[in-house]
Amino acid sequence: MAEFRSGFVAVCGRPNVGKSTLVNRMVGQKVSITSRRPQTTRHRILGIKTTAEAQVIYVDVPGVLPGGGGGLNQYLSRAAAGGVEGVDCVLLVISVPGWTKADMPALALAQRQNSPVVLVINKIDRLADRAALLPLIDMSREKMAFAGVVPVSARTGDGVSALEAAALACLPVHPAQFPSDQVSDRGDRFMAAELVREQIFRSFGQEIPYAVTVTIDSFRQEPRLIRIEATILVEKDGQKAILLGTSGLRLKEIGRRSRLEMQKLFGSKVYLGLWIKVREGWSDDARALRNFGYGEDG
Template sequence: MTDPHSAPHRAGFVAVIGRPNVGKSTLVNALVGAKVSIVSNRPQTTRHRLLGIATLPEGQLLLVDTPGIHREQKRAMNRVMNRAARGALEGVDVALLVVVAGRWDEEDTLAFDALRGAGVPVVLVVNQIDRMKDKTALLPYLQQVVEGREFAGVVPLSALKRNGLQQLVSTVLPLLPEQPPLYGEDEITDKSQRFLAGELVREQLMRQLGAELPYATTVEIESFTVDGAMLRIGAVIWVERDGQKAIVIGKGGARLKDISTKARLQMERLFDAKVFLETWVRVRQGWSDDEAALKALGYGE
């Protein structure tokens, strides 16, 4: 028998928007309770639109993780990522604008302006409050940011330390439609294991390579087969020049081995299965500034 005083179940789509490197993917992973979106300390780690499914007793948040919106659109890759971020606003019920505590710049304004035209409630998520040295500066900062801007709620939190998440859920849920769950409670993303495998290899590239090189690399899963209790995965790391290939492989193949080992361990944790991973590095000149090449590699889908 249903309790007539219990709150109705709510479910809906929540876009997670912001400039690069504000912790959007960390927030999505924290709410989902599993690693569905890769993270590194480099801007623009997220390149694709990805759905993280957070199933809670009181409702279901379908979190649309997006690439960061940024001003510079020098290469086709940047243009595709901006389109993915803006396209994520179509059909959502609520948007989260994620910013870093104590900071608001032109790119934050760009992200807010993109949301303002979407016609959905916007909740301001002020992330990384644990890193603010002067906690008394938080309130004046919040007052400054909200002045002249309309938000459906303001939630300071730390996604990394998982502080403030319940307040965010309590703020967002009433803004979602009353309806049953849209996904099963054991589902955590709309992406395939094949896609996630490629992302976990790319995460290691972002973490282990120098400042510029990760942006000239991408990963294509050539093979993904189930062999009894084991997953056999073949991954190609694409670079743009021969010199980059040598850097990714490293001396005596050491760096490629380390990238592969760490990616494999992450896959085993996420897929809850043994993984046999083979990786190769190949050259495809100019792939990041070629719309056709990007489409062939799965960008913009």
């Protein structure tokens, strides 16, 4: 039997390219939230997949942005770069139809690493004609010396086992680093907050998702349910009004959907109390960012 392998595989790319969907697919369960909007992921999140042969530790990171900006954007850039450093393998994700200007900061980040880089061409389910992949693969190989180029659909799972094999080939012989039943480095409180944020990203347009962070005020396991109290922080009164909706109906719907997702993830009945508070400038204020979990560790 081959020796057991274990190591870190970072998944980097521009915002919205499908990194978190891909990590969830490879881990086999939801460890990271996803949405149609860019900059959904705000933290470095480990997704751990353990089999008889290996333990692969995927590192999901925020989308790589062009430099500059402060506050939350600066935090996101640091978390993306920090998550890619020192890993055993980098998966650089682009999507069909091909390279865009927005992929360049992620390419540059991958080029700065010493570890092998596998190029992932995602969203191939959108291609009417697979023949279009061949020229894309050829021209991609001119960008840098990739250890492999693997077309996938994170949505359908097409090509994902070939990608997992390519990542595994980069990992050293090493014992497992996490218990075999652990799928993430994040706890239930973190996931509860993320599931509320996911519903906000999925339900609101332009401005609201970026004005919001979520904190968990209490998380209690009771005999028959988990009781969770959470606060949605926004920057302005107007945003609070939009989130609430007429007679509080939109907030109620966010709460209902978040609760259903929590019940699925925790395998338990959940009571969710959801509040909105205005905290002006939370996303620009370094101290507030730290308080809300946007700390140095990404």
